[in-house]
Amino acid sequence: MKIQPIQNQYENEIIDLILNIQQKEFNVPVTLEDQPDLLNITNFYFEPGGIFLGAFIEEQLVGTIALVKFNQEAGAIRKMFVKKEFRGKEFGIAQKLLEQLIHFSTENGIQNLYLGTVTILKAALRFYEKNGFVTIEKETLPTDFPLMKPDNVFCHLKLQ
Structure with a gap:
């Protein structure tokens, strides 16, 4: 398996x-x-300082994770x-994708990761x-957190 940044x-x-x-x-x-965002990955994710990673097995895209940097020290996992x-x-694809995104975040000064998801994705x-x-409660999200319409569960991770 190979994980690499991917764009448009x-x-x-x-x-x-x-x-x-x-x-x-x-x-x-x-x-x-x-x-x-899916129609312009470069502008949406990379330009503000985030990343979009793809996991490949035998040249086939089998997994993704992305980071929207929405302020100097915070990013949203998407x-x-x-x-x-x-x-x-x-x-172990999800674990490796997350670890690589966390590594990218710490290397780029991001101290807080947030995400939104839906309750059915237990x-x-x-x-x-x-x-x-x-x-965390939706009301405690940073005011500049980029909300997605279907999300109803929110999480936070403080990075070292």
Whole structure:
């Protein structure tokens, strides 16, 4: 497995991976129109100082994670998805993606990571909690946190 920064040239593969998981697997009522960031990854993620990572197995995109840097010391984790057949401890893809994003964050002066998700993604919530994230109330999010419409659970991780 190889993890690397990916940009607009992988747009079709990214959209296919993410929309299939959101819509078909978890029935989250979200469309491509609700996620304009997917149509311009370079401007949305990289320009403000964030990153978009892809995990590849035999040249196939099997996982993603992204960071939106929304102020000097805080970032929002977005687009954490792994294809169903590549999930679990035997592959460790989600863990490696998160670790690489945390490494990038600390190297770039980000001290706080936040994320929003939906309650039906119970395995995702357990994963984040296992990695030190604490569930917080929406009202305690930074005022400049980039909210996504379907999110109803929010988490925070203080980096060292």
